[in-house]
Amino acid sequence: MTITYFLCKNFHQFASMSNDIIDPLSVDCVIFGFEDARLKVLLYKRSIEPAFGVWALPGGFIRYDENIAKASARVLEEVTGVKGLFMEQLGAFGEVDRFPGRRVITVVYYALVKPGQYNINLGPNASDADWFEVKKLPDTPFDHSKIITSALSRLRRQLKYKPIGFNLLPDKFPLLALQELYEAIFGVDFDKPNFRRKIMKMNLLIPLQEKQTGVAHRSARLYKFDKSRYDSLTEKGFIFEM
Amino acid sequence: MTITYFLCKNFHQFASMSNDIIDPLSVDCVIFGFEDARLKVLLYKRSIEPAFGVWALPGGFIRYDENIAKASARVLEEVTGVKGLFMEQLGAFGEVDRFPGRRVITVVYYALVKPGQYNINLGPNASDADWFEVKKLPDTPFDHSKIITSALSRLRRQLKYKPIGFNLLPDKFPLLALQELYEAIFGVDFDKPNFRRKIMKMNLLIPLQEKQTGVAHRSARLYKFDKSRYDSLTEKGFIFEM
DNA sequence: ATAAGTTATGGTCAATCTGACAATTATTTC
């Protein structure tokens, strides 16, 4: 016991001077996207053992010189090629046997990506990343399936009281797109006029002059989310609720 | 880098066979209690360096043979003397410099304790633990103040859509106690008849024959939370909201 | 024993919100 402790102390002293990773601690990212009116998750084909070649959550190790948020932002950028995405910590997962061979505890973040905001196809490993419908996920290794379920339930909860859904839509969108987003994530249908009324009453959408194009019916007006208005309303005590 | 990696691998192989801790990873607990109509946090006077003798969150290290939840439950039991308290993970805190000397990442849980459900005074270190009003906290070391703030905001959010407040009340309580709990945590006042109406409509409280005693006015009926009814209502799609 | 003080508990009412759904409008395609 004493010996082990010293060993470990030495290990850290050595490691902290280099640019090395904190060994038993990893970060994983659950990256959500919204496409074809469906909620999707970005998975990555593992290029190392264990679970070589299996679709899994993108992850990596935390370095000694970065905090956890930065580590996950780095991993996220490595996969999507984009910085500054919406990101929030889900929590730490640390079952003793969650990872084979040695004890690894992972801190999970979930991220929201707008369509076109990522460019996974630009990397050298284009075929190694792909979107999967949340409802039709492939088998994932370790506890990743549990993690994704947990991330989805956190996303639903958040969506109820924060307007984070806009991070899954393009900057300009018709009202129906927003409605379909909520319908896909909550798994329920809303009445179109009622949904419109509720959203519009919040005064968080700026109507644009532009309209939808390329649709085979009356085109809808486009809107954009008014973040600055949201911030100022929130300060005054406004509470977003869906 | 390669050398370091091997060092660390060896370290883990050795350590995982012993009963040792995972060195750079700790757990901390934010333990909430409700007393005298005020929300309080249980702090512990540190008996080791750094920050020796300073009031801080009770914490400890995670062992190789226990998952994170168990580690925090153990720490919680060591402080309160009680098992099986309501507990939920808040997340991991990992700023590079959050702990002096070496890099320690901590996983934080928050717990809710009913009055009389703990017996901190029974331990050998009775004077080393005490309750502090959330609004009048002493100076705490490291990032503990930030952690408590974060725990409080999580508690508020949870309280909105889950009836976890009952974990802060005795098994039998008058309606006003429940109202004062919500008032203390949200920092707002509710109208008494309206609060009663809203709560009673949910059908989650079982009215008892017993009444309050020892009060200098009309005594109120006592109620208890009906957990089984909550579970079955929830299954049917009932959503608790305050 | 009675009055005063205090909280419990039950009700009312107008304003607002919600859910269901009818009706009309604007585009595109056939």
Add this chain to the structure above:
DNA sequence: GAAATAATTGTCAGATTGACCATAACTTAT
């Protein structure tokens, strides 16, 4: 120009909310 498809506006009854009034019940002071 008709048909098809959504967009958009409007209506209405029922439920919910917030403000507040009134009465009941119990304890303590006199």
